[in-house]
Amino acid sequence: MNTPPGLPAIYVLRLNPGDDLRAGLASAFKELQGRGCQAACVISAVGSLSRAVLRHAAQAQASVLDEPLELISLSGTLSADGPHLHASVADASGQMRGGHVMPGCSVRTTAEIVLAPLPGWAFSRAHDARTGFMELVAQPLAVRR
Numbered sequence: 474m475n476t477p478p479g480l481p482a483i484y485v486l487r488l489n490p491g492d493d494l495r496a497g498l499a500s501a502f503k504e505l506q507g508r509g510c511q512a513a514c515v516i517s518a519v520g521s522l523s524r525a526v527l528r529h530a531a532q533a534q535a536s537v538l539d540e541p542l543e544l545i546s547l548s549g550t551l552s553a554d555g556p557h558l559h560a561s562v563a564d565a566s567g568q569m570r571g572g573h574v575m576p577g578c579s580v581r582t583t584a585e586i587v588l589a590p591l592p593g594w595a596f597s598r599a600h601d602a603r604t605g606f607m608e609l610v611a612q613p614l615a616v617r618r
Contacts, residue, residue, distance in 0.1 A: 477508060477509025477510070479508045480590055481508075484587070484589075485586070486587075486588065489580060489583070490523075490581060491579060493576060493578060494558075494578035494580060495577075496576065497586075498551060499555060501551075505588070505590050510590040512551070512552060512595055513596075514548075514551065514588070514591065515547050515548050515549050515550075515551075515558070515588060515589075516587040516588065518544060518587070519584075519585050520581075520582065520584035520585055520586075521541065521544060521581040521582045522541075522542040522580060523539075523540075523541060523579050524578060524579040525538040525562050526575040526577035527571065528572050528575055529572045535575045536572070537577070540565070541564070541565060542562040545560075545562060545569065546560065546571075549574070550596055552596035554596075554607070555598070557609065558573070558574035560572070560574050593614055594613060595612045596609060597609075597610045
């Protein structure tokens, strides 16, 4: 498989105070798209949030946590259809919360994120009648020789 010219093997991103976590990752992916990337994933993330908006399993509404939080983990996929992200955060007493990352998660001091572009893949989302949600469609790209 050939990596598109200019596509890095690893992409490192630092978000600043006040940045929206989800929007920042979507913006980073748009930059990777401009370099020929059609799929990426989160390898690592640490930092802090002043606000987290997380949707929990089988809940229609998101929970809003307006307090200083440590970003303990972040995982997910990035595609032209947008990011699909899950995060774990801890409050000042170490209590953990986690869920699906919604818009409105605001960086408190920093968010240091490492992404892996996946040059052999194209990710998209399509409605799945079994789940009722837009689910990942992962397609290997043709190998160029």
